[in-house]
Amino acid sequence: MRRFTAEYLRRTREGMWDGSRAALSALALPTRTRILDVGAGTGELSRVLAAESDAEVVCLDADPRLLGVARDETGLPVVAGDATRLPFETDAFDLVVCQALLVNLPTPADALCEFARVSSDSVAAVEPDNAAVGVDSTVEREVELERRVRSAYLDGVATDVALGDTLPALFERCGLRDVRTSRYHHDKRVEPPYDAGDVEDAKRKATGEGLDAHETELRRVLSADAYDALRREWRSMGRTVAEQMHAEEYRRAEVVPFDVVVGHVAER
Known part of the structure; x- marks a missing residue:
């Protein structure tokens, strides 16, 4: 599994869900009582889950350093653990969710099946389609170079970082039913005044x-x-x-599509 720094997660996830959280409506957050955020990192999604529900939200990640940041910045309980071997009993949560995790796993279905085991009701994944990222910039070379780098990166990365249409099939392979997909676009902009x-x-x-x-x-x-x-x-x-x-002339826009996939656990 790829490892990330806290600063990298902040840069790539900054502003996500600030504009609209409608794409999370299928998670039925107001009805939840206990939510597990797997691969929580520094807790960006965990904060949203806590804000949109009255549930107990637990952050799980394999990297204790990131969990330390999540604990300090969100105040939520944290647990160190492997997404493919979750340290919880069956049906311990009514929603298990991850964001930008499965694209970094060599066998994402192993994690999804664990999600289904520890959830009594629903499993959700919010995963980027890195092959469909759009970039525009006042520096023309930036657009062309980022296209070249992205193409080479997609060929060289060891995991499927553009799961896209394959996600629903993975959900169904793990016994999840009534699988639904929606798309959320994370629009990141750089323009004056710069921070x-x-x-x-x-x-x-x-x-x-x-x-x-x-x-x-x-x-x-x-x-x-x-x-x-x-x-x-x-x-x-x-x-x-x-x-x-x-010269305060630089402007950049990047749009990253995310697939929001939700499935329900079959009665055991």
Whole structure:
């Protein structure tokens, strides 16, 4: 399973669900009494689950460092554990949910079947379709470079990061019924006035750090020379981003589609 830093999770999930939570309506959050957020990370989704329900929300993650952040920032109970071997009894929760977890697992069905075991009612997954991400920018090279990087990354990553239409079949394989899917678009924008996170992201582009975060996956596809050339182009692009930002001319829009899939546990 891929590991992430707390800062990476904050950057990629910042603002998600701020605009509309209608896509979560199928989770019937106001009716829940006990919810498990698997792969909770630093607790971004957990906060939403707690805000939209009166349920006890429990955060579970395999990384104790991320759970420490979740505990401190949300005040919710945290448990360290493996998504494919949940440390809970059967029917311990009435909703088990994850966000951007299954795309990082080599065998996502193993986790889903565990979700179904510990849930007495419903299982939900909110998973990005990374193959359908759209980017627009005032720096034209950024759009083209991100397209190239995304294509190479998808070829080099060891898991299916674009589950998309295969998710309902995985739910059904685990015995979940009445499976329903909706799509939520996470719209991330950078425009004046820039905040500290925007400035930091520009610095990461200019230094190559942003690209290096995916070095392992990219090097599975690209030769050493090709990766080095790509990194030089990426840093040059980043410097242009920083220049436009300094002039308050830089604007960027990224739309990440998420599939929200909900299934119900059959009577045991």
